[in-house]
Structures are given as C-alpha cells and as structure tokens.
Amino acid sequence: MIAMPTLPYAYNALEPSISRASVENHFQNHHKRYAARANELLAKTSLADAELEEILHATARRKKMSELFRNAAQVWNHTYFWHSMKPGGGGPATGQIQTRIEIDFQGHDNFAATFKRAAGSVFGSGWVWLVLDASKLKIVTTKDAQTPIIREWRPLLTLDLWEHAYYLDYGARRLAYVDAYLSSLVNWDFANVNLALAKSGLAPAGQNAPQVDGETTPRSETTITV
Numbered sequence: 407m408i409a410m411p412t413l414p415y416a417y418n419a420l421e422p423s424i425s426r427a428s429v430e431n432h433f434q435n436h437h438k439r440y441a442a443r444a445n446e447l448l449a450k451t452s453l454a455d456a457e458l459e460e461i462l463h464a465t466a467r468r469k470k471m472s473e474l475f476r477n478a479a480q481v482w483n484h485t486y487f488w489h490s491m492k493p494g495g496g497g498p499a500t501g502q503i504q505t506r507i508e509i510d511f512q513g514h515d516n517f518a519a520t521f522k523r524a525a526g527s528v529f530g531s532g533w534v535w536l537v538l539d540a541s542k543l544k545i546v547t548t549k550d551a552q553t554p555i556i557r558e559w560r561p562l563l564t565l566d567l568w569e570h571a572y573y574l575d576y577g578a579r580r581l582a583y584v585d586a587y588l589s590s591l592v593n594w595d596f597a598n599v600n601l602a603l604a605k606s607g608l609a610p611a612g613q614n615a616p617q618v619d620g621e622t623t624p625r626s627e628t629t630i631t632v
C-alpha cells in the first residue's frame with residue numbers, strides 16, 4: 407500500500423509563483439490519483455506490502471507491470487517535487503550546493519540557464535532534475551513518469567514539467583514557470599540535505615528511498631543535459 411505524503415506547506419504557500427488552485431488541483435487530483443491507481447494495481451500483485459522504492463525497482467523493467475511502475479513512480483516524483491520547493495526559496499544556491507555549482511556549472515547564472523534550457527527541451531510531459539552523478543552535479547531530464555532513483559543518479563531537486571503543473575497559472579508559457587521556480591521557489595535546504603545524504607551513501611530525504619542499486623535502464627529513454 408502506497409501512502410500519500412503530507413504536503414509540506416499550505417496550498418497557498420507558493421503564491422504568487424504557483425496559485426493555491428494549482429497546488430490543490432495538482433496534489434488532490436493528480437498526485438492522489440496516481441497513488442490510488444497504483445494501489446489498485448498493487449493489490450493484484452505480491453508487492454502489496456512492499457515499500458514504494460522497492461516497488462519501483464521491482465517493476466521498472468517489467469513490461470507487464472508498466473502501468474504500476476508509471477503510477478508508483480509518479481507518486482515518488484511528486485513527493486520529491488513538493489519538497490523541492492519552499493515559500494521564499496529560489497535564487498542562488500546556498501551551502502555545499504553553492505560550492506558544487508561554482509565548480510560544475512561555473513556559477514549560478516550558467517546553472518540557471520542550463521536548467522531552463524533542459525526544461526524547455528522536454529517534448530511533452532516529463533521532469534527536469536538536478537542530480538549527483540558520481541561526484542559531479544548534472545541536470546538531467548526524464549520523460550513521462552521516468553525517475554532517476556532507478557538509475558545511478560542521486561536526485562537533489564526536481565521540477566514537474568507536465569502541463570498540469572503549470573497550465574492553470576502560466577498557460578503554455580512553460581519557461582515562465584521555470585523562471586518562477588528558479589527565482590522564487592527552489593528549496594536549496596532540501597538539495598543540501600540530499601547532497602549530504604548522497605555523499606554519506608544514505609537514502610534521499612523526503613521519503614524512504616533506498617540507495618540507488620546501480621541498475622540502469624537504457625539511456626535512450628533519458629535526455630542528459632550537462
């Protein structure tokens with residue numbers, strides 16, 4: 407049984423960047439629907455009592471379980487997304503992430519431009535992530551419900567690029583939504599916690615995710631933008 411997380415802030419906490427109506431609709435009508443469908447499908451399998459991350463690892467490469475994987479992965483991705491934002495966030499990174507961005511992206515401006523370019527490059531639905539790949543920060547994108555936790559990457563932050571995430575507030579202007587995320591929403595505290603956990607070999611924060619097991623799916627499913 408996959409449990410729904412608690413939203414880490416009030417529905418209106420991200421205004422004016424993301425409206426109350428958008429957050430509530432996204433959480434109640436999308437995130438919860440993925441969990442409900444995943445649980446319906448789980449009940450027919452031997453994975454009903456497994457942790458969410460175990461379910462993802464067990465179903466990611468099994469065609470007959472692709473619908474279960476997609477819905478369960480969307481639960482995991484959305485929980486990570488909510489924690490990747492906070493009221494009054496955004497702007498240049500703080501803490502250890504700031505140091506890493508200076509080294510791997512030569513500063514905040516290049517990081518933000520690379521992140522925005524990657525987000526704009528996703529055709530259709532997907533996600534853009536800041537990840538730690540071995541010892542280097544990278545920006546990667548995943549299509550549809552794909553998630554980096556079944557790969558060798560350690561996610562640090564994510565942004566939902568499905569239209570349901572921004573259409574109420576921004577219409578087709580996806581890049582305006584990306585700008586708002588970068589300037590006003592990014593939760594660098596969350597990224598710093600996840601960087602520290604990754605360096606310690608511990609699971610990501612925000613949910614009980616296990617260590618990445620090193621298994622990979624074909625890179626062709628994922629666009630890497632460095």
Ligand SMILES: [Fe+2]
Pocket residue numbers: 432436484566568570571
């Ligand atoms: Fe979403």
